[in-house]
Amino acid sequence: MNNARFPISLHILTLLAREGGILLSSDYIAGSININPVLVRKEISNLRNHGMIESKEGKNGGATLARPAADILLSDIYHAVQQTSLLGNSRNLPNPDCPVGKQINQHLDDLYKDVEGALLRKLGDITLADFANKF
Amino acid sequence: MNNARFPISLHILTLLAREGGILLSSDYIAGSININPVLVRKEISNLRNHGMIESKEGKNGGATLARPAADILLSDIYHAVQQTSLLGNSRNLPNPDCPVGKQINQHLDDLYKDVEGALLRKLGDITLADFANKF
């Protein structure tokens, strides 16, 4: 995972978790993370689609948690941002005339599912409340 | 993880595991993976530095496993190629004037160590022999 979507989303949610229902603006959040506000709004949009955030448009608008921080698992966040496979894939198709090349993607997929399961069990043990309470 | 070093290394090692000690050239390996041979030689160089591969220069040269496939764990491969953190980090430093921004990197690091531990336990349960025998 090379992009910063997981830590950015976790940062956003941590800020919201610490404000009990107070709306935070994308500009304020972006100032804490030190990234562009448009990126924040994109992540909020994504987290909203996954039911973790509610947001309000217009003056004095902003974002807030859609449900209690104790009901949001870090695995929920992982699912919301996960796009590329955990341990990477080669861009090119391997050689179909090679017995290994022909099958490796299937076996990699199986392996990744297995490994990702272990990761999700760990992330599923931790709630946003657990994380936010560390601060 | 956006780059393909883990699957490439695993592909290389799988090919070698299936040839009992026969030297394979970087061109042959690159043909199976369908990437540039120079990339293969770079990965071989890395895996050699980590004690998993031996290679021989000159005519009829190539690479072979440095130890039995049953003695190479997938976690060894992960360690050999791992460079960026598992779940990503923001490029910019968070705002030190924000109570969350000030501490988040430390808490992220702790979390990542924990999660990576779970991943490594899973990868440490699987040997290269296990993986190569699937083909």
Added chain:
DNA sequence: TTGTACTGTAATAAATAGAATTACAGAATG
């Protein structure tokens, strides 16, 4: 002893992906 087939590595270029920026329509508020 010399041509050939390799590795090893550096340097560069091309391709791709990530993040920042600009722009602007639309919503809510006072």
Added chain:
DNA sequence: CATTCTGTAATTCTATTTATTACAGTACAA
């Protein structure tokens, strides 16, 4: 109705990844 926000698309900028080129050095075999 001016202001302050969100939402989103389009574009530009930057960083990362991969491919390519180049070439020195090694080993073998005729």
